[in-house]
Amino acid sequence: MSPESLLCAQQECYQHGPRRRFDQVFPHLHVDKHRKVAFLSASWRFILQSNPQRTCIYCRPARKTLNPSYMTSDTSPLGLLNADRQRARELGDPAAPLCVLALATMAGEPSVRTLVLRDVTSTTLNLFVNRSSPKWAAIDAGARCELLVYYSSVDVQYRVAGTLKSIDQAVIEENWPYRPTPAKYLDYVYQHHQPQSSPVADRNTLLGLFDDLRAEYPEDTLSAPAGAAGLQLVADRVERLDLSMPDRIHDRRLYKFDGNTWQVQTLVP
DSSP states (O other), X not given: OOGGGGBOSSSEETTTEEOOBHHHXXXXXXXXXXXXXXXXXXXXXXXXXXXXXXXXXXXSOOOOSOOGGGOOSOOSHHHHHHHHHHHHHHTTOTTTTEEEEEEEOTXXXXXXXXXXXXXXXXXXXXXXXXXXXXXXXXXXXXXXXXXXXXXXXXXXXXXXXXXXXXXXXXXXXXXXXXXXXXXXHHHHHHHHTOOTTOOOSOHHHHHHHHHHHHHHSOGGGOOOOTTEEEEEEEEEEEEEEEOOOTTSOOEEEEEEEOSSSEEEEEEOO
């Protein structure tokens, strides 16, 4: 692919002025001696793959109204989140199964991590974790948290706030066998060797723990260890930011749960 094929499709761009080469708009790109564009990260490859017109992401044509197959009768914020999540999955968005969870440690320090978002219901978001994690003490203490998801494929972001509670252990035991094999053995590492976030001599030492466990516990003998756990984020506040508006003025809405229904406000973006 030559740089000339990466011209912005717009004759004029409000963000960048006259038509420009894609690699001029994005200095993150470089061109090798064969005149092919090389991307520095998978995220940039995704931008190009999901943008077949080769337009700059700031000036590409606005997305069309949602396909009816994505429309949902559930207008609650978590219903909208589920619909946007499904769209992102079908577009191959690598962030579709993920979320970012933020909470405060027992010392009051901010703590952020990326997790797999297992499920979204009408009022909760479900996560699988391990009780050996340092964050469990803050969770047991009833810490509030905020969860963020961003799907670049559909230009939408959600911030979800609420309280965390444990998922019933019977649910964990029922679902744990469907976890990926490495994740199962990682739970066994926590249970039999070292807790999550504890230091280890080097990566080879860590991999050796997995090898020892595979030899001692064949996969068909594994069952959910006591430390395997799940969390429900009971949402009471959701903010949705839609970045794909035709007029380029983002649509930002705040949803608050009053105990019975969601109340919505429009915010200045």
